Amino acid sequence: MANFKKLLKEKLLHFAKALGISDYTYHLAFTSSKKSSNDYDIYGSVMVDEETREAVVTINKKLLELEPDQVDTTVVHELLHVRFSELLSLVELILNLYVKDKKAKKAYINQIEQLEHKMIISLTEALMRKKHNG
Numbered sequence: 001m002a003n004f005k006k007l008l009k010e011k012l013l014h015f016a017k018a019l020g021i022s023d024y025t026y027h028l029a030f031t032s033s034k035k036s037s038n039d040y041d042i043y044g045s046v047m048v049d050e051e052t053r054e055a056v057v058t059i060n061k062k063l064l065e066l067e068p069d070q071v072d073t074t075v076v077h078e079l080l081h082v083r084f085s086e087l088l089s090l091v092e093l094i095l096n097l098y099v100k101d102k103k104a105k106k107a108y109i110n111q112i113e114q115l116e117h118k119m120i121i122s123l124t125e126a127l128m129r130k131k132h133n134g
Helices: 001-018 061-067 066-100 102-133
Strands: 023-030 044-049 054-058
Touching: 001 023, 001 054, 001 066, 023 066, 044 066, 054 061, 061 066, 066 102
Parallel strands: 023 054
Antiparallel strands: 044 054
């Protein structure tokens, strides 16, 4: 596990620098769960604290060891969530200030999260293509 953790930490720092988000402190956590808590967090997830500029990236160690070709994609994907976190925080603040209907607020937040995820998937795929094509 030490080698896997070291590899992931190096990749995190490398891609964070490339994405312009190396001003965060990154922590790694591991899970071996076969099932995600939702449809998105299969390979990994991230929790971001904008105040402390810290991010905890949780990696599904068992799954990524079985599918090592997904390591870079997973790292970039989770880091893009970090990149978008400030925007999501702002949108949530605006919704909390100006949308009083709880159902509407929840619907807007869900829609924004889905749009964010679609953008992250597209950007991740584009970056991986660029990496593989030189």
